[in-house]
Amino acid sequence: MKVEILQELKPYSFNQIKRIFNKSDVSTEDILKSLGMTNIVRKINKDIQETELEELLNIENIEVFENESDIFVFKFVGMIVVEEVCLIIYPKYLSDYKIDRDRNYSDLRQILKVIKKYKFKEQKIDGSGSIFSKYNLLSTALELIEDYHENGLYRNDQQIIEVNGDGEILWEKTINESQAYFSQNRPFYLDIFNVSQINDKDDYFRRLHAAILTDLSKKLKEIFDIINVESLLLTDEKIENFGSYEYINTNIDREMRTQFVTSRVEVLKLIKRYLLESESFSSNQKISFLGTSSFNLVWEDVCSVVFGNNLKTPLKELGLKYSENVKNSALLVDVIPKPIWKSNEFNVEHSAKRTLIPDIVVVENEGIYIYDAKYYKIVLDDKKVEKQPGVEDITKQYLYELAFKNLANENNLEFKENSFILPTDKEDPVHIGEVSLDFLRNLNGLNQSKIDVYLMPAREFFKRYVER
Structure with missing residues (x-):
């Protein structure tokens, strides 16, 4: 079987993919169409809308293909098998993914274990089907x-009935069919029926x-x-x-x-x-895969497990009091207010079912830590910033702190961290910078005037995630 190593959201031309599969134009188009139907492949051409292109923030060097009519990206992490070709698609944050083959695919094996654990957890929680529900x-x-x-x-197993065997005694059959002998008014049997289970090989x-x-x-x-x-x-x-x-x-x-x-x-x-x-199935439908097209959700769950998310922890268990809490069993996440809708005609108020929910909130060491797990390949240096979280993400981080302000004041808690957490293939955490919004940083009650940006070692986080 031919093995090809690719990377998530890296652009590939139609001719490159055609050479990988060694197929005709028509057959290659059929394969790409099948992969597109499962949201594994996205087609990028000159007609793509700007909003769609922004969604795929990590596409780079598209200008290399300016002579190509269509280019494609794999919005997927894992393995895809198409007939006699196996595509191994690594996450976008890995810079040294091409040498994983020489390391006996150690990164791939770890990533697949992480995806497997995540999918198992999600299926247990909501019973939802996965990307594997089709062929x-x-x-x-x-x-x-x-x-x-x-x-x-x-x-x-077959049941075998024996006389004086080693299996379980069949007392009813023994009493009915064997001669009973008496000694001191107590019956005993010379022949006892037994039943044994024999595996039919x-x-x-x-x-x-x-x-x-x-x-x-x-x-x-x-x-x-x-x-x-x-x-x-x-x-x-x-x-x-x-x-x-x-x-x-x-x-x-x-x-x-x-x-x-x-x-x-x-x-x-x-x-x-x-x-x-x-x-x-016909040959052009024989596509198998092991992985996910939503690795961002996997990274969020990994960070939640590693940091020890307290959002679903009862306030009592955290040793917290909250005067606005009308339910003694309220969870930390219930502290965040929900929007209130009021009808002018009927003068009736309704509480919305949903509100802003942060990825991770940790309460420990007399402090509150707010983390947002982001799956971006950010560039933040002396020349530029790109592929970074959007302004709506920054805004929400400030709002999360405001949402917990009253709880923090009532329990003498300090806001010690408010951060974006992104994956890296480096071995140690790196604090690469910060971001702020001037019109929000001066809001009354905000302790954090900035949002820190950290790169966290994915391999170490994956190791902890799988072990827990």
């Missing part, structure tokens, strides 16, 4: 591998499960080697030996109707999905 052979294959390591091969679904694990391990061996997943070569049987897709599918449906062990039902569903994805 995704790679994702299904990894789920099957993980299930195997947790539960082993599919099994259908020739079971159809057990053998099918082994064949599928072997098949996907062979198909994805190069990918598994990159992400450090052990291949499973469990049998010489081929999937086609078990019948047509329709025949296998019918057998699985029949088995699921009689199987009541949840873990076994789940693996049958995975087997069915793998067969569907392997057999039922």
Whole structure:
């Protein structure tokens, strides 16, 4: 399998992508169209609106492609497999991403672990589907591998009844069918019936499960080697030996109707999905991926875990009092007022359901720390500032401090930090500068006249995130 290393939001021309896939113009267009439908690829051309271009702040050196009619960016972090080509797409903040191959893909492996943990958390919280809900052979294959390591091969146990065996005693059968002998008015039996559970190693679904694990391990061996997943070569049987897709599918449906062990039902569903994805899609639809098109949300959650976000912590647990709190069980986030809407006709007020919510607020050491995790590749030096958070982001940081002002005064808390937190591939934190808005910095009650800007070591943050 051919492996190509790319970077998120770096511009690539149509001809470059065509050479990567070694396809015709039409086939390359089909691939890009499929990737675009899943929000993985964005097309940038001369007709793109300025607002759309501003959304992709990290596109640089577009002028290099001025002779190209269309250029494309990958708004994605992770791995994409298209037939025999594997694209590895690194986050935009990594400056040395090209040498990760020489480091045995250590950055990639760590990033995929972080994305996996984030997606698992999000699915537990809101039950939402992920980017993997559509055709995704790679994702299904990894789920099957993980299930195997947790539960082993599919099994259908058979009950064997023996006389004087080692299994559980069947007292009712023993009493009804064995001769009872009495000693001191107490019965005893020379022959006792026992029941044992025997794993049927020739079971159809057990053998099918082994064949599928072997098949996907062979198909994805190069990918598994990159992400450090052990291949499973469990049998010489081929999937086609078990019948047509329709025949296998019918057998699985029949088995699921009689199987009541949840873990076994789940693996049958995975087997069915793998067969569907392997057999039922045309070649130009065979695109698999492992990653996310919203790495900014991943970075926010990483920072929240590392800093120890207190927004969802009850005020009582933080040892705080708040006279405006009408609920003794209120959380720290409930301190932020909600907009009040008033009807002139009916003279009735309504509280809005939503308000401004900061990314991270920490209360410790008699202080309040406000952090906003931003996923930008900022440039702030003696010549320029670019790719920085917008004015609305700066405004909100000041407003967050105002929102907590009364709580801070009532509990003698000092605002010790108000900062933007951005990722870097450097090994240590770097305080690269600050930003301020003159008409806001002089507002009554603001302690912080500026917003600090920090670059935080992503590798160290990822390590802490995965370990917690």
